[in-house]
Amino acid sequence: MQSSTFIRLILLVLPVLTGNYYCFAQINTDSVYVMPVMQVNDYRYNDFSAGSKSITIDSAYLKNNPGSLADVLSNQSSVYIKAYGVSSLASISVRGGSASQTQTTMNGMIMNSPTTGQLDYSTIPSFIFNNLQIQYGSQVSLMGSGAIGGSVHLSNQQDFIKRKQIRITYQQASFSSLLPIASIRAGDSTKQLFISAYYKQAQNNIAYFTNAEKKRIDHAAQNQKGVYVDYSFRIKNHTLKYWSWYQQMNRDLPGTTSALYSDATQYDRNWKQGIQWTYAKKRNVIQGRLGYQEDKMNYESDTSNIHSIISSRIIQAELEYRYQLNTHVNLLAGSQLILQEGMSDNFVTSSVHQNKYAVFISSSIRFLTNKLIFLPSVRQEWCNTWVPFTPSLGINYFIFPTLKLHGLAGYNYRIPSLNDLYWNPGGNNSLKPEHGWGYEGGLTIEKKYHAFEIYQDVTGYTRTISDWILWTPNNGIWMPDNIQRVWSRGLELESGIKIHSSRYSFHIRNSFAYTKSTNESDLQSTDQRLGKQLIYVPYYKNSLSTSIATRRVEAGMIYNYTSWSFITSDNSDYLNPYHLFDVFSNITLDLKKAKSILTLSARINNLFNTNYKVVSSRPMPMRNYQLTISYTFN
Secondary structure: OHHHHHHHHHHHHHHHHOOOOEOOOOOOOOOOEEOOOOEEOOOHHHHOOOOOEEEEEOHHHHHHOOOEHHHHHHHHOOOEEEEOOOOOOEEEEOOOOOHHHEEEEEOOEEOOOOOOOOOOHHHOEHHHOOEEEEEEOOOHHHHOOOOOOEEEEEEOOOOOOOEEEEEEEEEEEOOOEEEEEEEEEEEOOOEEEEEEEEEEEEOOOOEEEEOOEEEEOOOOOEEEEEEEEEEEEEEOOEEEEEEEEEEEEEEEOOOOOOOOOOOOEEEEEEEEEEEEEEEEEOOEEEEEEEEEEEEEEEEEEOOOOEEEEEEEEEEEEEEEEEEEOOOOEEEEEEEEEEEEEEEOOOEOOOEEEEEEEEEEEEEEEEEOOOOEEEEEEEEEEEEOEEOOOEEEEEEEEEEEOOEEEEEEEEEEEEOOOHHHHHEOOOOOOOOOOEEEEEEEEEEEEEEEEOOEEEEEEEEEEEEEEEEEEEEEEEOOEEEEEEEEEEEEEEEEEEEEEEEEOOOOEEEEEEEEEEEEEEEOOOOOOOOOOOOOEOOOOOOEEEEEEEEEEOOOEEEEEEEEEEOOEEOOOOOOOEEOOEEEEEEEEEEEEEEOOOOEEEEEEEEEEOOOOOOOEEEOOEEOOOOEEEEEEEEEEO
């Protein structure tokens, strides 16, 4: 066993040291800064991504459908959003992984909470970003701990186009929901400024049915306000970017269908900011990032006699150097420092810390007349002790210019969170990192013919994670331990068709995922949990969106299907599958004399009034409406 592992490491590490091949970096033509020799995107997860599958959400959808990140991911991808209902948590599962096995970044900086290792996607406004990318599979060797199932990347990319633009948006929706947004975007070829401020409030008094009896949720009101600032400046070979996001959110946490009464409230304050410097000249690119994150959560319930305040801070610093060795090889070397602190009376001490330091190396290589792309990467991290050495290898092979094979093999790990280690009572400071190998392979077809474009990707994967951390009750106290080995495997299909003409455009996009994620722990053969699907991991998830548009009018539909998901570890009980249909329409008026654009949008969510739950005893909204008006002045 040790011998085979050593051979795998040699095969993955050896290509990093080789130099007489062609280099290749995947390029997003919307965000490329052109240098005399090299072409570089903003972030390494774009430039060094051969072999991995990724999808990018249309920026127009983010702008025209203001809502939460949870809503966008659920409607526009096959990832599974585990939503606990209105005014409640929404976590993510990618390829059958836990919520803490997906890493989320904002402008290249980690957003995951150091205390839980997760992120509440219902609290993140998607409309303040113009780029949203989902990467599937292991990204640990480049991105670090936690990027096991996949990663979600949010950013604001600047194009350095001369403009002065003001945009005012107002959305009125069901459940007494309103959302005004004001944004400014201005700049020229050397500087760009983007500011967005928003305020949302809602009563969220949704209706639902239990045994044919109509009931209504109460104590679910929320208000959310925030501001985002992004400023970029470039001169000669230097580009400097500063960004800051501040948000406050108050919400009443509703009860469940089995325990209707609740007086719980939660107050969240989030402040994240970062600065990025890029130097690019000929064959050299240097990037440095420094970020600071401060979060505070105050949970109160008089009935449960709980008054809990949890604060956390993260300082993250990164330095990368990229060098084009010759026309054959691009090299990447970097280091990362993450200092984390959690503060609460719920920890074993009032303040707990976790510091991580890592170095990583990657090489982007191409040969065989540019048909074969080779991307080996390695990472070594320290967190109180050496974390297992982390290699990966990505491969793209172009059979034809329109037909590509892709594959990725990598070692994964996740360091336990502060809650896992130090929560009192229950924390376990003897926990080991989750770890294991993952493999994937797929086929991509991408063809353009005049006004017709088609895209199809089929990807299969398998991944085994040992020492999976699971919280279980022990004498009435919930405690984490490395007690599970989980085997995740599945099949994913991404399909897209676009047709453009002088009078109209048509598009259809479909994301499908089959996920089997089972408990393969060392249990007795009579244990009913052995080989069973993990709870809240549906076998099938499908998201279909289609629209047709003229110069002024657009109409479309979004269809989502989620199969049954089990709610007990022995799979004896489950939630029923559900189908959701949303329809929408946009009208755009170009007011040339006023140098402005007026957009009117209407949307009906859950058109057929489906009564469904994503989490047991947590009802979701039935049919509801949104009306949005946007005025853009140029």
